[in-house]
Each structure stands twice: as C-alpha cells, then as structure tokens.
Amino acid sequence: MVWENEPIQSGELAKLCEHELGWKRTTTYTVLKKLCNRGILQNDNSIVSAPVKREQIQQYKSHAVLEKSFGGSLPQFIASFLGNKKLSAKEAQEIKSLIDRHKEE
Structure with missing residues (x-):
C-alpha cells in the first residue's frame, strides 16, 4: 500500500490499512516500525515512503x-x-x- 500511495502520512496509512486489511491502528504502526527498522520503509516526520523499490x-x-x-x-x-x-x-x-x-x- 505504501508503494501505491507514497508519500503518505502515517495516519492516512493507518486508515487505509484499517479499511483494506482490517488492521487496527496499532498493528499498522507495529508493522511500519518493523519495516522501517529493516530499511524497507522510512517514516520521516510522519510521512511514510519506500526507499526500497x-x-x-x-x-x-x-x-x-x-x-x-x-x-x-x-x-x-x-x-x-x-x-x-x-x-x-x-x-x-x-x-x-x-x-x-x-x-x-
């Protein structure tokens, strides 16, 4: 979803994940944090983007x-x-x- 919507505010991403995947806000932020730690995504001032294609x-x-x-x-x-x-x-x-x-x- 990030690749299709980047750059996207983290709050908007959470709403999108809730609507599309049924995820709770906390689930989205947990997954986002893990992907950022792995360098797949980045969250800079609540703007999420994907440095990795x-x-x-x-x-x-x-x-x-x-x-x-x-x-x-x-x-x-x-x-x-x-x-x-x-x-x-x-x-x-x-x-x-x-x-x-x-x-x-």
Whole structure:
C-alpha cells in the first residue's frame, strides 16, 4: 500500500490499512516500525515512503521462497508452480524469452 500511495502520512496509512486489511491502528504502526527498522520503509516526520523499490522486495522474497522451499532449484519451483496447469502459447513464449535473456553465455 505504501508503494501505491507514497508519500503518505502515517495516519492516512493507518486508515487505509484499517479499511483494506482490517488492521487496527496499532498493528499498522507495529508493522511500519518493523519495516522501517529493516530499511524497507522510512517514516520521516510522519510521512511514510519506500526507499526500497517494490521490485527489489519481490525479488528478495522470491529468492527466499526458492531457497527455503525448493533448495534453490528453479526447475523444481516451476514444476511445482505449474502442476497440471497448461500454458498458453503466448505465456510459453514469454517464459522462453525470459530464459533466453537470463541464460549464461
């Protein structure tokens, strides 16, 4: 929510979290404090912003899941993620393009 609304006053963030997530004001401030301590968010004079880009957080979380749940194996993750799901030709081509762009030479 911070990335979508930054910069945002902490009181407004608390109201937004109450409305969207059902969080109490104290819960929002507790989570905000923890994220500020980790350097993910900052709260400067009650103005909350994110010095770390959303994409960086998503990348970190993705790597953590990959390591913890799949022993770092991307093929195992993809097989588990897909399960019995079929990919459209467009999705398959997009994934192939991604692999080609990230392939070691």
